[in-house]
Amino acid sequence: MSFPKQISGSRCRVCGGPVSEFFDFGRQPLSDAFHEQPPADELFFRLAVGNCSWCTMVQLMEEVPRDRMFHAGYPYLSSGSAVMRDHFGKVAGRFLETELTGPNPFVVELGCNDGVMLRTIAEAGVRHLGVEPSGGVADLAAAKGVRVRKSFFEEQVATEILAQDGPADVIYAANTLCHIPYLGSILRGVDALLAPDGVFVFEDPYFSDIVERASFDQIYDEHFYLFTVRSVQSAARPYGLELVDVERLPVHGGEVRYTLARAGGRRPAPAVAELLAEEHERRLTEAETLAGFGSRVEGIRERLVTLLRELKAKGKRVAGYGATAKSATVLNYCGIGPDLIPYITDTTKAKQGTKTPGSHIPVLGPEAFRDPYPDYAVLFAWNHAAEIMEKEVGFAGVGGEWITYVPDVCVV
Ligand code: SAH
Ligand code: TYD
Ligand code: ZN
Secondary structure, eight states: OOOSSOOOOOBOTTTOOBEEEEEEEEEEEOTTOOBSSOOTTOOEEEEEEEEETTTOOEEESSOOOHHHHSSTTOOOOGGGOHHHHHHHHHHHHHHHHTTTOSSSOEEEEESOTTTTTHHHHHHTTOEEEEEOOOHHHHHHHHHTTOOEEOSOOOHHHHHHHHHHHOOEEEEEEESOGGGOSOHHHHHHHHHHHEEEEEEEEEEEEBHHHHHHHTOGGGOSTTOOEEBOHHHHHHHHGGGTEEEEEEEEEOGGGSEEEEEEEETTSSOOOHHHHHHHHHHHHHTTTSHHHHHHHHHHHHHHHHHHHHHHHHHHHTTOOEEEEOOOHHHHHHHHHHTOOTTTOOOEEOSOGGGTTSBOTTTOOBEEOGGGGGTTOOSEEEETTGGGHHHHHHHTHHHHHTTOEEEEOSSSOEEO
16 A cells, blocks of 8 residues: 655755755655564555755655654664663763753653663663653663653653753753654754753764765664754754754764754854864765765665575575664665565564565564574674674674675675
């Protein structure tokens, strides 16, 4: 079935300017819709990406309604990676040492998921609230002692939190702000809820890293925006918020952590101007760069499909590793199904025993990877490569080879 309510995104969701499309991934399913038996009316939408000629914001051309993506059965678990658990432990530690040292501080996290960050804040006895619309993961956070409100953060929710708890010293969001098309409502909410000298800190995949690595699978339904320093700065300004710091992060294939404060409240760190200048020099959102990105993506599709067909012709056994949301874009864009990759293994219980969205490849538990090892494994969780390679040394030990496709198709 085609998508029921298609909102044509020819106007920028941030500033209302004209958006020009630069790549079309075609018909795509909801990236986290894993079903035991895919329904006959499985939802599809057109995944295409463009950039605004006024504010440069890179965004999807079509928007999927939020409750189709984020609901009680949302399967993504933030605590599924040891590296990410460590990362968020450090984030919490840093807030506790820097921004949360005043009397009775208060921190709000948007999209706290299973409580991977807030558990440390809760253990420290610091006032906090996680705002998380996906009921299943919100329950997991609550079970860790995290105080959670099961709702989508937006302006109205922000004013309710303010009335109940007072202003927030820190508002934090990781891999969540880029999921939210209604950015204006979020920023009005932040403006309402943030203490006068508070900070709004968020970290999301960095479009510059996506272009550099041709990591096109960062583009899927949930990733509505692909931020740059320039686009974030201009989105925040009308709400009286100023970009005062940026920090590049190695996680999830390259992210930036943005810090916003009330305009004039804090002196911007030199890193802001430096990264802005770098984006300008790279001509990051100019037509030529974006067209170059598109050509690389097409080349990767060609080489990946050719490789998988050759391996199949040679009778090699190929598996997928990590039923990521990202893999939906790769599999559906490349037209890869169970004929080329018969199964994908994943540690997430809720994904095991299901089929991947759109491509219908069975998802098995991690034990299936070893029993027996395949000849080749396509690493769909490439952003966790170091952690996975270390864990799966036995695979290389029996002569198994990894296939990656970021930044290009490669057998290692
Ligand atoms: N912060 C975690 C989770 C990222 S997944 C991490 O970095 O790993 C994105 C999360 O945002 C999901 O749990 C989803 O339910 C949540 N989300 C989506 N829209 C939201 C909104 N409007 N307000 C708060 N959370 C939202
Ligand atoms: P991730 O790449 O973090 O995000 P997304 O789904 O947004 O693309 O997802 C990692 C997936 O890989 C998740 O489903 C869990 C799985 N995984 C494993 O199967 N084994 C591992 O060792 C790790 C780290 C992740
Ligand atoms: Zn715009």
